[in-house]
Amino acid sequence: MNELENLVIQVRRDILRMVNNVKSGHPGGSLGCTEFFVVLFFKIMKRNEKFEMNGKNEDLFFLSNGHISPVYYSTLARAGYFPVKELNTFRKINSRLQGHPTTHEGLPGIRIASGSLGQGMSVAIGAAITKKLNKDDSIVYTLHGDGELQEGQNWEAIMFASANKIDNIICTIDYNQKQIDGDIKDVLDLGDLKIKFSSFGWIVFEIKNGNNVKEIEDIILKAKNESGNGKPIVIIMNTTMGNGVDYMMGTHKWHGVAPNDEELRIALDQNPETLIDY
Secondary structure: OOHOOOOHHHHHHHHHHHHHHHHHOOOOHHHOOOOHHHHHHHHOOOOOOOOOOOOOOOOOOEEOOOOHHHHHHHHHHOOOOOOOHHHHOOOOOOOOOOOOOOOOOOOOOOOOOOOOOHHHHHHHHHHHHHHHHHOOOEEEEEEOOOOHHHOOHHHHHHHHHHHHHOOEEEEEEEEOOOEEEEEEEEOOOOOHHHHHHHHHHOEEEEOOOOOOOHHHHHHHHHHHHHOOOOOOOOEEEEOOOOOOOOOOOOOOOOOOOOOOHHHHHHHHOOOOOOOOOO
């Protein structure tokens, strides 16, 4: 747990420095999902040592809400997919680390271009079907924003997955109840997500504190144990947007705003270096 917590702090530092460096990006959601990424990549997923696009015989991950790319890039770099120093190129011209993940530059770890909200689940279901056809018993993991569920394509995919017994997929919803324009309930209320997914034929789990490393690990492992039972699985993960930086926490205002130099200093002071900054 200590090692994971140290990684969480370092990934937070990466996120903050990346968006500050180019004065753009999405720190709020990235910080809110840092614990999830660290647990998934460093404790849960079965990953091959060398990245291959086809992902045979390994677990796959698809980020649907691609605007939180800073946490994705930091995690991939810290996991050894590419040099940590490359994080310094985030959002710069000709960089492999664009604001939303892309595939044309061949960045290891990235299998789809994402950020057109609502499409990630459909892609992930396709990958899960492919694994079934290939007799590959690995798991497909996904992450989605809660505001993203306002997109109708999600619900077609959710219906399709249960109807076709896609039981090798575990989707996680980042339920911070915030989106770029404000609170979810004020923009377009989602209602009771647990009841909705259950009524669509999914197995539903909930992480009450999505910023607690131990709870995240426990629930994902429980969800994994339910795979192969004829139903897709979803985890509703309650998180705090901007987690780990006091002035960013719990507000949509930091959804897509980078901290200035003084704000960066304050944030880094709250997250003392644990490994090596790039």
